[in-house]
Every structure is written in structure tokens, then in C-alpha cells.
Amino acid sequence: MAVNTQPIIRLTNVTKSYGEHQVLKNINLDLEAGKFYTLLGPSGCGKTTILRTIAGFTDATSGQVYFDGQVINTLPANQRQVNTVFQDYALFPHMNVAENVAFGLKLHKVPKDEIETRVQKALAMVQLADLGEREISEISGGQQQRVAIARALVMQPKVLLLDEPLSALDAKLRKDMQYELRDLQQRLGITFLFVTHDQEEALAMSDEIFVMNAGEILQGGSPVDIYDEPINHFVANFIGESNIIPGKMLKDFEVEFVGKQFECADAGMQPNEAVEVVLRPEDLDIVAANQGKLVVTVDSQLFRGNYFEIVAYDTDHNEWLVHSTNPAAEGEPIGLTFDPQDIHVMRLNESEAAFDARLEQYEDD
Numbered sequence: 001m002a003v004n005t006q007p008i009i010r011l012t013n014v015t016k017s018y019g020e021h022q023v024l025k026n027i028n029l030d031l032e033a034g035k036f037y038t039l040l041g042p043s044g045c046g047k048t049t050i051l052r053t054i055a056g057f058t059d060a061t062s063g064q065v066y067f068d069g070q071v072i073n074t075l076p077a078n079q080r081q082v083n084t085v086f087q088d089y090a091l092f093p094h095m096n097v098a099e100n101v102a103f104g105l106k107l108h109k110v111p112k113d114e115i116e117t118r119v120q121k122a123l124a125m126v127q128l129a130d131l132g133e134r135e136i137s138e139i140s141g142g143q144q145q146r147v148a149i150a151r152a153l154v155m156q157p158k159v160l161l162l163d164e165p166l167s168a169l170d171a172k173l174r175k176d177m178q179y180e181l182r183d184l185q186q187r188l189g190i191t192f193l194f195v196t197h198d199q200e201e202a203l204a205m206s207d208e209i210f211v212m213n214a215g216e217i218l219q220g221g222s223p224v225d226i227y228d229e230p231i232n233h234f235v236a237n238f239i240g241e242s243n244i245i246p247g248k249m250l251k252d253f254e255v256e257f258v259g260k261q262f263e264c265a266d267a268g269m270q271p272n273e274a275v276e277v278v279l280r281p282e283d284l285d286i287v288a289a290n291q292g293k294l295v296v297t298v299d300s301q302l303f304r305g306n307y308f309e310i311v312a313y314d315t316d317h318n319e320w321l322v323h324s325t326n327p328a329a330e331g332e333p334i335g336l337t338f339d340p341q342d343i344h345v346m347r348l349n350e351s352e353a354a355f356d357a358r359l360e361q362y363e364d365d
């Protein structure tokens with residue numbers, strides 16, 4: 001039997017403009033059924049606009065939005081099999097918890113006893129089975145957040161859109177909810193599209209992350225791929241902490257930076273092509289100055305609980321961030337070592353679109 005690989009949601013060449021301001025530029029996105037996806041990017045990059053376009057609250061200026069293979073650009077929001085959990089929860093303050101969850105079902109004229117069963121089940125899913133009769137003003141922020149999720153899940157959507165649903169919670173509750181949401185998604189097996197500007201949250205929760213900036217998706221991939229192989233300076237900087245150092249690709253598997261040559265794992269660039277080299281702070285080991293592949297001078301350090309964050313400078317005045325379990329002496333030189341596969345070489349100003357364009361040109365030749 002053929003496996004259905006059609007994406008549940010597909011966006012092709014979607015743009016959105018408000019007057020002169022283009023807030024989405026040629027968005028292409030495929031979401032498979034049953035996976036946890038995250039849109040990650042800074043404030044104002046267009047994450048919410050993508051969610052609203054999928055939900056049917058905003059019309060795309062151009063391009064197509066598909067649900068299960070059908071174009072849904074003109075389908076009203078209430079007829080889409082998609083529900084949204086909003087950042088501010090948007091609960092009805094004059095209704096109790098159960099009434100809030102029941103609201104959408106009543107609107108769809110679902111029979112009363114079915115409503116009761118489904119509401120109870122949805123409340124149990126988010127561990128609020130006993131709080132149905134409480135007023136919204138009588139529950140905590142974290143519980144309100146769960147009501148908002150229950151209210152969306154009770155509609156049995158195929159896709160759940162979550163717009164920064166954890167941003168109002170304190171750090172501890174936020175971590176707990178990350179686990180719970182991930183667990184819920186896996187148990188229900190529906191597609192989640194989650195929006196955040198918190199890279200740690202995105203890395204912890206997602207099957208796949210789309211990193212956005214200024215209305216564009218710069219890179220999509222698994223958390224490990226995006227962390228280990230950032231496509232450009234922006235992604236490297238946005239996902240985790242990085243040392244990004246200017247360099248030159250001498251030939252395949254050989255790169256130069258800070259005036260020295262290093263073996264690396266990258267290939268396929270022009271000889272002597274100008275590049276940027278990414279080295280993660282946790283991939284650098286400190287050794288005696290005369291044994292290092294590079295020598296840097298320690299400027300300052302902070303104790304971060306399970307490691308020391310050390311700031312140092314090389315002779316070209318590049319700043320180096322190093323994570324070490326041992327402290328270093330400020331003002332003193334230290335040696336840094338790293339493995340060839342810890343060096344990640346990036347082309348300058350690389351984006352997936354630019355890469356794809358190059359590939360197409362290559363295929364046409």
C-alpha cells in the first residue's frame with residue numbers, strides 16, 4: 001500500500017504585504033501530519049502572520065495555502081480543521097472553565113451529552129478534570145493556559161497552531177509546560193505548529209524548526225541539523241552561542257583563520273573563497289598556551305553554575321567565548337584546541353533561497 005506522504009499543510013510562494021511593507025517574502029513550507037514544528041525568529045519577523053494565514057484570519061497577498069492537498073486560501077477560518085492557541089489565551093472571563101472549553105462545540109451545534117463528554121476528556125488531557133466549574137478569575141495563569149489548550153483540542157483539529165503560548169509563564173512552569181506540550185503532541189499524534197522567539201524552547205520541543213528573519217525562512221531542519229550546520233551568520237547567532245570568525249577556504253577540507261591553517265570537514269567551495277567559521281563555545285578545550293591550536297588571552301569570565309563562561313581575544317582581536325568546567329586566569333594566555341569536525345564553515349550571506357537558486361542554475365547548465 002502506498003504511504004501517504006502528502007503534507008497536511010503546504011505553503012507555496014506565500015507573500016503578505018501591508019501597503020508598502022512586505023512582511024512575508026515568498027514563504028514555502030511543508031508540514032507533515034503528526035509532527036511538532038516550530039517557527040523561530042525575532043520579534044516582528046512574521047511568525048504570527050504565517051499562523052494567521054494558515055488559520056484563515058489573514059489573507060495571503062499572493063501564493064497558495066494548502067490543507068491536505070486542497071487550496072484553502074478562500075476557506076473561512078471556522079471551516080478549517082485548524083485551531084489556534086493565542087498568546088494571551090483569549091478566554092471568556094464571564095464563562096467558567098468548562099463553558100470556555102465547550103464554546104466552539106456549542107457554536108457547531110454538537111449534541112449536549114457529546115459536548116459534556118468531550119469537554120471532560122479535553123480537561124483531563126490538560127490535567128484540569130476537577131476545575132470545570134471554576135471561574136476564569138479563580139485559576140492561575142498556568143491553568144488558564146491549559147484551558148486555552150483544552151478549548152482548542154476539544155475541536156479535534158488536525159493541526160494545532162500555538163502562538164507563543166508559554167510566554168506569560170514563569171521559568172519553572174514554562175519548562176514543565178514544554179514537557180507537557182511535547183508529550184500531548186506525541187500522544188495525540190496531531191501536527192503542532194508552535195511559535196517562539198526562544199531558541200532553547202525550539203531546540204527542546206521540535207521535530208523540525210524553521211528559523212525566520214525579516215519575513216523569510218532562512219533555514220528549516222531538525223534541531224540537531226540547525227545547531228550543528230547553521231546556514232548563515234544569522235542562524236548561527238540566533239541558535240545558541242557561537243564564535244563566528246572570518247576566514248578563507250584554502251581548498252577542500254582546509255580552512256584558514258586567525259592567520260593559521262586548519263583541517264576541517266567542509267568541502268565544495270571555491271579555492272580561497274571568503275567564509276565565516278563557526279566554533280561553538282562548548283566544543284573548545286583549554287590547554288596550556290604552548291599546546292593550543294590557537295592562543296587567546298583571557299579577558300573576563302562568569303560562573304554560570306555548571307560551567308565558566310570565559311571571554312578571550314586572539315591576536316586579530318576576534319572575541320572567543322569558551323565554556324569550561326575550570327576557571328581561567330584573567331589577563332593570561334591560554335591554548336584552545338578543537339576537532340576538525342567542530343569547525344563549521346559557512347558561505348557569506350548564505351540563505352536557502354540563494355542556495356536553491358544556485359542549485360537550479362547548476363541543474364540548468
Ligand SMILES: Nc1ncnc2c1ncn2[C@@H]1O[C@H](COP(=O)(O)OP(=O)(O)OP(=O)(O)O)[C@@H](O)[C@H]1O
Binds near residue numbers: 023047
Ligand atoms: N495588521 C497589520 N497591519 C500592518 N502591519 C502589520 C499588521 N500585522 C502585522 N504587521 C507587521 O508585520 C510584521 C510581522 O508581524 P508578526 O506579528 O507576524 O511578527 P512576529 O514574528 O509574530 O512577532 P512577535 O514575536 O513580536 O509576535 C511586523 O512588522 C508587524 O508590525
